[in-house]
Amino acid sequence: MSEGAPVRIMAIAAARTAGAAPDAAPETQVSALVAYARALAMAGVDVVQLRDLGMTSGLLALSARSMADAIEGTATRLVVNDRADVAVAGRAAGVHLRAVSMPARRLRPVLGPRALIGRSMHAPADAGPLDVEGVDYVIFGTVFPSGSKPDGHPVAGLDALEAQCRATPRPVLAVGGITVRRCADVAARGAAGVAAIGVFAEAWQRGGGALEDVVAGMRAWLNGPEAGR
Secondary structure, three states: OOOOOOOOEEEEEOOOOOOOOOOOOHHHHHHHHHHHHHHHHHHOOOEEEEOOOOOOHHHHHHHHHHHHHHHOOOOOEEEEEOOHHHHHHOOOOEEEEOOOOOOHHHHHHHHOOOOEEEEEEOOHHHOOHHHHOOOOEEEEOOOOOOOOOOOOOOOOHHHHHHHHHHHOOOOEEEEOOOOOOHHHHHHHOOOOEEEEOHHHHHHHHHOOOHHHHHHHHHHHHHOOHHHHO
């Protein structure tokens, strides 16, 4: 298993959520991701997940390398969504696997014992022993309605999250519709932490100390309702 602090707060990043226009030049996309990753690290996020499905492999690897350099020396780690090859080329700390990706136990010998490996799951039945072998954490959702998902996308809800936490012998992060206050709700159901897109991107756009406030608030609510008051 990987070394380092437990994963409790993960920000999922793409060039668009970092503030780059959809048709921005590649160097602009990379610059936006670098600035965003650095800001997230300074705010105290545990992990940044690079997830930009529109990028070419080359641009994804360049983005990963640049982001890894930007957060070097901080406690924040970078993982790349689904692409172990890009994670290695980009010197990321590890990879986050989709629910349908290859088993982590096949990647662990390649990436090494220190690599951070996570997996998405969408139902408690997904949490078989072979699915979590070699995994450091699991992301479960969509827990709440999410602006990043199309209308009608299935919502698992808190009861399913609790079932997943009970069924999974790894820390579970809740994803989907996460807000600062909802961190208390998911923690009460057994989640070790949260992963999110919008709440971080919106705070980044507001500027000032908004991003730091969001991360601090999340960590407080994850530590219990009284701590978050």
